[in-house]
Amino acid sequence: MSSSSTAGQALHRLGVVELAAQLDAGQLSSVEITRHLLDRLPEPQSRAGLGAFICTNAEVALAQAAAADARRAAGERGPLLGVPLAHKDIFVTRDFASTAGSRMLAGYQSPFDATVVANLAAAGAVTLGKLNCDEFAMGGANENSAYYPARNPWDPSRIPGGSSGGSAVAVAARMLPAATGTDTGGSVRQPAALTGVTGIKPTYGRCSRYGMVAFASSLDQAGPIARSALDCAHLLKAMSGFDERDATSAQQPVPDFAAAAVAPRAGAGAARPLEGLRIGLPREFFGDGVSAGVLAAVRGALSELEQLGATLVDVSLPRTELAIPVYYIIAPAEASSNLSRFDGVRYGHRADDYKDLNELYRKSRSEGFGPEVKRRIMIGTYVLSHGYYDAYYLQAQKLRRMIADDFQAAFAQCDVIAGPVAPTTARTIGSQSDPVAEYLADIFTLPASLAGLPGMSLPAGFSDGLPVGLQLIGNYWREAELLQVGHQLQQATDWHLQAPATLA
Numbered sequence: 001m002s003s004s005s006t007a008g009q010a011l012h013r014l015g016v017v018e019l020a021a022q023l024d025a026g027q028l029s030s031v032e033i034t035r036h037l038l039d040r041l042p043e044p045q046s047r048a049g050l051g052a053f054i055c056t057n058a059e060v061a062l063a064q065a066a067a068a069d070a071r072r073a074a075g076e077r078g079p080l081l082g083v084p085l086a087h088k089d090i091f092v093t094r095d096f097a098s099t100a101g102s103r104m105l106a107g108y109q110s111p112f113d114a115t116v117v118a119n120l121a122a123a124g125a126v127t128l129g130k131l132n133c134d135e136f137a138m139g140g141a142n143e144n145s146a147y148y149p150a151r152n153p154w155d156p157s158r159i160p161g162g163s164s165g166g167s168a169v170a171v172a173a174r175m176l177p178a179a180t181g182t183d184t185g186g187s188v189r190q191p192a193a194l195t196g197v198t199g200i201k202p203t204y205g206r207c208s209r210y211g212m213v214a215f216a217s218s219l220d221q222a223g224p225i226a227r228s229a230l231d232c233a234h235l236l237k238a239m240s241g242f243d244e245r246d247a248t249s250a251q252q253p254v255p256d257f258a259a260a261a262v263a264p265r266a267g268a269g270a271a272r273p274l275e276g277l278r279i280g281l282p283r284e285f286f287g288d289g290v291s292a293g294v295l296a297a298v299r300g301a302l303s304e305l306e307q308l309g310a311t312l313v314d315v316s317l318p319r320t321e322l323a324i325p326v327y328y329i330i331a332p333a334e335a336s337s338n339l340s341r342f343d344g345v346r347y348g349h350r351a352d353d354y355k356d357l358n359e360l361y362r363k364s365r366s367e368g369f370g371p372e373v374k375r376r377i378m379i380g381t382y383v384l385s386h387g388y389y390d391a392y393y394l395q396a397q398k399l400r401r402m403i404a405d406d407f408q409a410a411f412a413q414c415d416v417i418a419g420p421v422a423p424t425t426a427r428t429i430g431s432q433s434d435p436v437a438e439y440l441a442d443i444f445t446l447p448a449s450l451a452g453l454p455g456m457s458l459p460a461g462f463s464d465g466l467p468v469g470l471q472l473i474g475n476y477w478r479e480a481e482l483l484q485v486g487h488q489l490q491q492a493t494d495w496h497l498q499a500p501a502t503l504a
């Protein structure tokens with residue numbers, strides 16, 4: 001089929017599964033899809049557009065697309081073979097500069113691909129470019145990018161959430177069917193929620209962290225962002241697996257997430273697909289701090305799940321509030337250690353003038369890091385310092401264990417846990433100058449991160465025209481169960497199909 005007739009089908013509106021079906025049927029080539037998407041990207045990627053991308057490379061993308069078409073022509077098949085996507089600029093890539101959203105790494109060229117990037121390339125996915133993010137993934141609004149903020153396609157005066165903001169914007173604005181993100185304390189789930197798309201952070205250890213620029217090593221996990229649970233399932237399958245180059249990646253079998261997502265949970269004889277599923281609602285997730293509009297949307301999604309056969313049960317995660325101080329001690333502590341490698345000698349930015357080695361370090365780091373990164377390095381250095389270590393870091397580690405134990409107590413009463421992703425819908429850009437107030441917005445995503453549990457964000461409707469996300473948290477290695485619940489919800493509702501009105 002010619003590219004003019006395929007362009008008429010609004011290819012950018014198709015998801016991963018739909019694109020793969022057209023590729024399988026020979027109705028489209030990967031080159032046609034890739035060209036169509038590249039043509040739609042605002043030029044140049046800058047403050048003028050939604051700020052989703054930090055860089056693109058049409059030549060590289062089209063060469064990858066042609067290679068995918070050749071693999072199909074040779075008889076190979078696969079759900080991602082020839083499907084375009086892009087990576088959060090926290091993953092290092094050989095074919096594109098890797099900045100981590102920081103001036104420190106401006107123009108940095110990695111000699112290798114991150115394992116997640118390599119895995120997706122092996123599955124035949126085509127990379128269009130690198131997506132905007134908060135500097136070193138520190139933030140929840142994408143306002144900490146050293147380049148420009150990413151903007152929410154539902155209202156470009158608003159944040160898209162962070163730190164994987166560019167990933168969520170690109171998927172929500174139909175620039176791409178899917179993207180990678182990373183989640184340390186909520187950075188896949190929050191931007192997915194605030195832009196009305198689907199994202200899943202798997203169990204810690206599911207995806208290799210090799211080649212993910214490290215923020216907080218005991219928390220960082222890769223995860224896909226796409227427009228449906230089923231599309232996420234296909235990406236997650238390709239992204240996952242043991243990697244001998246990451247000592248924290250798990251030797252855990254990777255299920256066929258897509259097959260699991262579409263399988264009816266309740267078995268063939270049951271009247272309703274989620275019959276028997278117990279969904280735990282932690283009372284701490286439904287309190288005063290949540291806006292009425294978010295609560296109403298979340299409750300609406302929960303009643304859809306009830307109609308599909310699920311039972312709602314009350315549970316408690318009593319240390320929810322403590323997740324904020326615990327995370328904002330542990331994550332900066334690990335960040336201060338990880339970011340010590342940026343010394344102006346081995347990587348990235350180097351100051352022009354310096355008298356001696358100390359001044360080289362000081363000036364390179366002062367110039368290369370933005371204010372939020374410096375704040376985290378200072379907090380982290382403080383809590384790890386002699387005399388404060390026991391009072392802060394050690395206490396935080398003990399509480400982290402107790403937070404994980406609370407989840408296990410809750411999972412004795414339910415199969416999955418549900419609640420809001422964020423307490424409010426997207427705020428306007430520039431409206432939050434208090435970093436501590438900003439940290440509070442992470443209250444519902446941090447607990448699962450600290451426990452290492454999988455968490456998912458699903459579109460759950462709107463409040464005043466802005467998307468709301470439903471969060472599902474599962475027990476360890478049970479991503480398939482979350483994807484299954486998400487897929488059933490998306491079979492029964494159309495929130496995930498809504499697109500911002502500004503789109504053609």
Ligand code: GLN
Nearest residue numbers: 137139140184185186187
């Ligand atoms: N908002 C959190 C932070 O600023 C989480 C970021 C993330 O998950 N990368 O640390």
